[in-house]
Amino acid sequence: MRARLESCLQSIDRVLLGKELQVRLALTCLLARGHLLLEDLPGMGKTTLSHALARVLGLGFQRIQFTADLLPGDILGTSVFDKESAQFVFHPGPIFCELILADEINRATPKSQSALLEAMEEGQVTIEGATRPLPSPFFVIATQNPVTQGGTFALPESQLDRFLMRLSLGYPARAAEKALLLAGSGRQRLPELEPVLDHAALAAIQAEIPRVRVSDALVDYVLRLVEATRSQPQFAWGLSPRGSLALLAAARAWAYLAGRDYVIPEDVQAVLPAVAGHRLRERADPAGQGGGTLVQWLLREVAAV
Amino acid sequence: MTTAKSGAALQPIPRVGLTWLLVAQLLVVLPHLGHLPLWIVGLWLGCAAWHIQIFRMRAPYPNGWIKAGLMLGTGFGVYLSRGGLIGLEAGVVLLIAAFILKLVEMRSRRDALVVIFLGFFALATAGLFEDGILAALYYLLPLAALLAALIGLQQSALAADPWATLRLAGSLLLQAAPLMLLLFLFFPRIEPLWSLPGPRERGVTGLSDSMTPGDIAELGQSGALAFRASFEGPLPERSRLYWRALTLEHFDGRRWSQVPEAAQVEPPLWEKRGAPLAYSIVMQPSNRPWLYSLDVAEGGPDDARLLADFRLQQRRPVTRPQLYRLTSWPDAQREPEGSVPALQRALQLPERGNPQSRAWAAELRRRHPEPEALVQALLGHFGREAFHYTLKPPRLGRDSVDEFLFATRRGFCEHFSSAMTFVLRAAGIPARVVTGYQGGEFNPAGNYLLVHQFDAHAWVEYWQPPRGWTTVDPTFQVAPERIERGLQQALGEEQGFLEEAPLSLARYRSIDWLNRLRLSWDNLNYGWQRWVLGYQGEQQMQVLRSWFGKADLRLLGLTAVAAVAATLLLVALWLFKPWRREGDAQQRLFQRFEKLLARHGLYRAPGEGPRAFAERAAQRLPDHAGAIRTFVELFEAQRYGGQQGAPGELGRALRQLRRALPWRSGEE
Structure with a gap:
């Protein structure tokens, strides 16, 4: 099973050059049943990554382009009157798909944003009084441009919290970009990707991850991290219990990906920037972009053993 | 001077520390007032006001010229008012003046430490002039304030309650009391090698030699x-x-x-x-x-x-x-x-x-x-x-x-x-x-x-x-x-x-009633002089002799040292309670592992995980990479993998590594 996961990673790496760490983290996020927020400038490969993940994992893929005039109905679907049956027939929206790419989520109005975020949290949608379950597995990969750009609605903290991880792809390394320029865009090679996993295999893996062992000593380390965010003066606020649960879940998936059946402190450290970065703010800059330096501080100062 | 640009030296002075420093300075200067020229008081008020303005960012630090001018002016003032710069009186005035002037150029914690130590010294010199029972009681106040300033310097800039700091200083003083008593009783009073000039008596009457x-x-x-x-x-x-x-x-x-x-x-x-x-x-x-x-x-x-x-x-x-x-x-x-x-x-x-x-x-x-x-x-x-x-x-x-x-x-x-x-x-x-x-x-x-x-x-x-x-x-x-x-x-x-x-x-x-009050008060003072100030030399030997029989100075000294050491040991035991520490064998072994590698210049940062540390160590000591990885993998498996391996196994791995590693990196 793990060999298939490794080949998944290799396949994606062939499309998205030089981003092994981010790819691995994105896969970790999906294996831990979390949703992923990709934050970066346009054209950095966010869409390519989502496409590649969907193809390799054998998931249905839908893309919703968020714009300022997008309405909740455009996401969830609407009932349309059918003349033949003389009844309202529900036309499901793009959300009824296994992997959703919510592109440029911060361009839409808060009303539309929250329609998606509610679906993410509940795993079901309620439309016109009827509750409809979403497919399983259900992943959302949302992308956003940094909010300092014009014409955007920043996601509030409570909604950021719904994402297990926030990743930023960043510029490719020189060698990777050269290969990209020589071999053509990764998007063109997407159709070459073969599905490696199917629904059943993915479900089996996801069921195995909670069984990855977390020892007392490791929980102590997680607690030390969380307590530091709550007690140290440079943190505007601490991590919530949902945050610490997310940290542990991601660390389990990471350990599973690494082929271990127990979590070590390095696993926690590997996922900490992605899991905690968007949940923390500096006291000196509570409206800022989040806790890159705070996470570095945690990694450096909190006793790992 | 504050030209040293090292990071630690330029830490700012926390507010609580500064508050207590100013209070302590006032309390230290007060008992000296009787024999200080008046302009020193003006100097203190000026310097304190200046420093407060600096702290509120309303005034700049003095530049070199102003500092030199203040120093020369003060020296000249001492010379004029005390007729010289030598002797106990002029010396004390100079000390106090330095203690006060240092305030204006005090920028960092290091400077504040200098001021505090000067304060302790200035307080001791006050004892040369006045050693009555009331004075001795009073000296506890500046002592506590100086301690509070010392503690305040180490506190975070966010600490805002000066009273908590003072309470801590007070409890420190109380804890020091038994040690003080012990030293008072046993420490030999060594006559100074040179004759310490006493304060010049002004207007003290007495019989003259004619x-x-x-x-x-x-x-x-x-x-x-x-x-x-x-x-x-x-x-x-x-x-x-x-x-x-x-x-x-x-x-x-x-x-x-x-x-x-x-x-x-x-x-x-x-x-x-x-x-x-x-x-x-x-x-x-x-x-x-x-x-x-x-x-x-x-x-x-x-x-x-x-x-x-x-x-x-x-x-x-x-x-x-x-x-x-x-x-x-x-x-x-x-x-x-x-x-x-x-x-x-x-x-x-x-x-x-x-x-x-x-x-x-x-x-x-x-x-x-x-x-x-x-x-x-x-x-x-x-x-x-x-x-x-x-x-x-x-x-x-x-x-x-x-x-x-x-x-x-x-x-x-x-x-x-x-x-x-x-x-x-x-x-x-x-x-x-x-x-x-x-x-x-x-x-x-x-x-x-x-x-x-x-x-x-x-x-x-x-x-x-x-x-x-x-x-x-x-x-x-x-x-x-x-x-x-x-x-x-x-x-x-x-x-x-x-x-x-x-x-x-x-x-x-x-x-x-006034007469009775006067006589009782005098009796108290007499007791103080007889039993506290007069407890030295012959009287000390007499008391110690009555307790220990034949008084051997060396034996007494050793006893005093042993008693102090025993007291400190007891206090340390009481504070740290090593018997209550839970026995975490894995962690102890890991600490020993760290110590072993520390001899080769490899120190683990607090946030560094065992595996990352082991990888670093393996790169640094490629000959022993195997042993290092073996130990850490075993440690991880036991500590995080929940494998119930006996601690002995981990210990064996550690011993193997210890045998393999040379004692110091230089011997390789």
Whole structure:
């Protein structure tokens, strides 16, 4: 099973050059049943990554382009009157798909944003009084441009919290970009990707991850991290219990990906920037972009053993 | 100076620390006020205001020119107001000035530390000037404030409660108390290798080494304390309490003074007779080397000796309250044989002057060929004729004895003793003047005697075989109540007792409750001087001897060190409670692993995980990468994988690594 996961990673790496760490983290996020927020400038490969993940994992893929005039109905679907049956027939929206790419989520109005975020949290949608379950597995990969750009609605903290991880792809390394320029865009090679996993295999893996062992000593380390965010003066606020649960879940998936059946402190450290970065703010800059330096501080100062 | 740019040195001073530093500075400077020039106070106010403005960012730090100017100006000011830069007084003023000036250029924690340490030192110097019980209690305040400043410096800039810091400082002081007591009891008082100059006494009255008419009457105006005495037996009668300070043998017609020979010749011969008196004296500083004693005294400090004229003197002047024990034989026979040079000195008279007295002496000699009869006649003359005992005698001219005996007839003890000695010498009887104190005030609260400066007295002793020297007091003939009851009673109502010292409590002895209060307070001070300040040298040895038998200094020192070490150990045990630490074998083994690698310069940062550390170590020590990885994998498997491997397995892996690794990286 793990060999298939490794080949998944290799396949994606062939499309998205030089981003092994981010790819691995994105896969970790999906294996831990979390949703992923990709934050970066346009054209950095966010869409390519989502496409590649969907193809390799054998998931249905839908893309919703968020714009300022997008309405909740455009996401969830609407009932349309059918003349033949003389009844309202529900036309499901793009959300009824296994992997959703919510592109440029911060361009839409808060009303539309929250329609998606509610679906993410509940795993079901309620439309016109009827509750409809979403497919399983259900992943959302949302992308956003940094909010300092014009014409955007920043996601509030409570909604950021719904994402297990926030990743930023960043510029490719020189060698990777050269290969990209020589071999053509990764998007063109997407159709070459073969599905490696199917629904059943993915479900089996996801069921195995909670069984990855977390020892007392490791929980102590997680607690030390969380307590530091709550007690140290440079943190505007601490991590919530949902945050610490997310940290542990991601660390389990990471350990599973690494082929271990127990979590070590390095696993926690590997996922900490992605899991905690968007949940923390500096006291000196509570409206800022989040806790890159705070996470570095945690990694450096909190006793790992 | 704050030019060092290292990160730690330039840490800013936290607010709480600064607050307590300013308070401590005020409290340290306060007890010095009595002997500081006034401009120092202005300097302190200015510097404190300046620093507060700096802290509020309303004022800049001084530049080099201003600092140099302040320094030079202060040095010059000290020079002007203290007449030099050397000596205790000028030194202390300089120290305080430095302590104050450092405030304006105090930027970082390091500077503040310097100021605090200077403060501790300045506080210690305050003890040189004032060491009474109230002062000692007061010194606890600046001590606590300095400690609080020290603690405040280490606190985060966010700590905002100065009282919590002070409480911590107070509890630290309390915790230090047992150690202080231990050191007080056992630490040997080492005499300084150089003589520490005492504070210059200003206006402290006391006997001087010579006597002219009017000197002692002036002392009679002073209510200051001369010494306190406790007798081991019952208190002797007042009329026997003649405390000798000095023997004056040379007369120049007006002034009585000591002769240098008295200090050089062999100690006098005397025979013990009668019952001895044992007593101890706590002497107030007199800045003179002589000690007060009853005739004839034995004992005293190690370097004290009895000089040829029966005065007791030590090598160094008494600059601090000093305790000494004596045994006296009041009925002893003093120099029954007499020595020719001593008797010659006791017959010395100026060649000219006082002709009337000389003539009268010759006449007395004719009438009373027996010396004893002559002395009695002379004493009787003082008692019979209209002599008047007064604190305000008229001024006498060149022939002071003539004027007193035949014209004014008003005088204080020095007039009577001087006149009698002169007449005795003129009549051929060896005689000399003795100055000292007479009587004293009994304090029932502490069962001891208080002797004030107004108890100063002068009397006469003359020599005749076979009795040797005999003490007589002409003042007794004129004013017996002076001897029997004291100066205040002798002066009566018409003359103001201590009228130049309206604040002296001794003046209001007639008010009963005030008097009792005064005596109780004095008793407390006396106890402080005897048992706390006086606990050194001989007394310390005596106490330790009574506790430990034979006193071996080295053994005592070792005992003290051991006791301190044992106390600290107990405190440490109590604080850390090693027996309560949970036994986490894995973690301990990992710590040993870290220690092992630390010898090779590999230190784990707190946030570094075991595996990352092991990888780093393996790269650094490629020869031992296998052993390092083995240990860490085993550690991970046990600690995080929940594999119930015996701790022994981990220990074995560690031992293997230890055997493989060289002791130090250099040996590879």
